[in-house]
Amino acid sequence: MGTHDPVAALRAALARTGGETSDHDLNPDFPRLPGRVLRPAAVLVAVKRGPAGLHVVLTKRSSRLRHHPGQIAFPGGKLDAGDAGPVAAALREAQEEIALPPENVEILGLLPCHETVTGFTVTPVLGVLRGPFTPVPEAGEVEEIFDVPFTHLVQPGNFRVQARRWRGDWRFYYTVPFGPYYIWGATARILRALADRVAP
Template sequence: MAMTLELDALRAALARPGRPSSDFDLNPETVLPAGRKLRPAGVLAPVVQRADGLHLLLTKRSSALKHHPGQIAFPGGKQDEADADVIAAALREAHEEIGLPPENVDVLGTLPAHETVTGFIVTPVIGVITRDFTITPEKDEVDEVFSVPLAHVLDAERYVIESRRWRGAKRSYYAVPYGPYYIWGATARMLRAWTDQISK
């Protein structure tokens, strides 16, 4: 399905109420422990305006990392004590991971938080890059920075549901492949939630 997105549509979607998401949404049989403590984190969805439309920057995590090596992710990470909030955390981490200066980002808003299997409560921050910058991957964390047309990852018809074994049980998850990039797991789930917001 061909789809054209404008910044005004992104702003309007973020102004509408949304529903929190989690890595367990496609696995309703999962019983989560009551009173579990989740660590706050923020990720940035950096939107780039180009002649052919809006694009989204994503990272491919280093294959040398202990957790989620080689996976596709938003730049971002856990909120530190020095961060004012999760938005500040997302902007700081994007600066560290891909060299994006915080002052080059116009934050449009946030999506409802997403709970991960690793015990984080992650807030996706949607921001438009307002000035060119030199992409500089943090060599210990990021193997590659690439872009995908935003219309591709905000199109529900592009999503598939797949599954694999995890901790001895079958776990289902969303995936939204793009060329050689297999976007899945928490990143795909947060993008799918954004898709729902756009589609309302």
Template sequence: MWSERRLTDALRAPAGPSSDYDLNPDVAPPAAPLRAAGVLAAFHEGDGRLVLTKRASGLRHHPGQIALPGGKVDPGDADTIAAALREAREEVGLDPAQVRILGTLPPHRTVTGFAVTPVVAVIRGPFTPVAEAGEVQEVFTLPFDHIADPARYRIERRRWRGSWRSYHAAPFGPYYLWGATARILLGLARRLAP
């Protein structure tokens, strides 16, 4: 059941960082330095629905995938929280004045070389999303009960760069939530579990 208090309490629970490599211990991550990024896990105060995007199919990174609004830290961003808020404004039209930051989750390492900090927040008041043309194909929400239930997440595998790779997935209707976004949200779900 949705409550802002559950999120706040979950953020106090200890947890370590996660990685796209968690389920694939035989694959060594590259030694290159990671680029900082921030994503916004924004739940609406009324019903706890989480705002997600379907990325445009022509993008270089993660085309057509389900994602939390966010992106890399730009030189003008104070930190990963500022990057997540800026990107959410650009990608879905979310005014930072409507956002109450509750905290952050540990960083998640992606196969594309990012250290992604998930920023957990609540959206105050009415919000009508506006998808950024060329980058976001669709903005939609998923129910809190789906996101917050660890049993909704499963392990699947597919061929990637010549070998089999395992990953987390939590499909919902037409939306195939998987990969880094699913792993980040599973980390939150585990902390929300009683």
């Protein structure tokens, strides 16, 4: 990553230019609803240090959920009225979903927003854990908490573009599989944007 300090490399990546992303990036002809109002949301891209290097914390959503069951996601969700902003929302959601104490996260900065096809504008909040924590999945919402080596997620060559039928049309999306975990959609697109910033 061009430096002996991987966290310094993350800070450098945040300083590089890069525009907002969207689920529509690979589907420019897919119609968008006129007059749509995007709802603000935030996710925490939590990076933890380890003997083998940095890892990114991810969750597998419960298969019993109505929306996006079983999908791989960052901890996060929509901004509540009481949230001071995306950082506060991301930290609150991470505490609720995986029992990550907010004080255990050093915020490095924000990545450009990502627009989802479901009508959210998501702010990815990049943070590094100050120390270890015991992850506890939120009952009913999170099925599993796991982490993926950062080196796997910042190699553009590990990403693929795939397609599936959605509402009668083919939609294309990024994937970055890791072992048994099929990472795709908005999560993969946000990671791809980070990979593009980190890659030399």
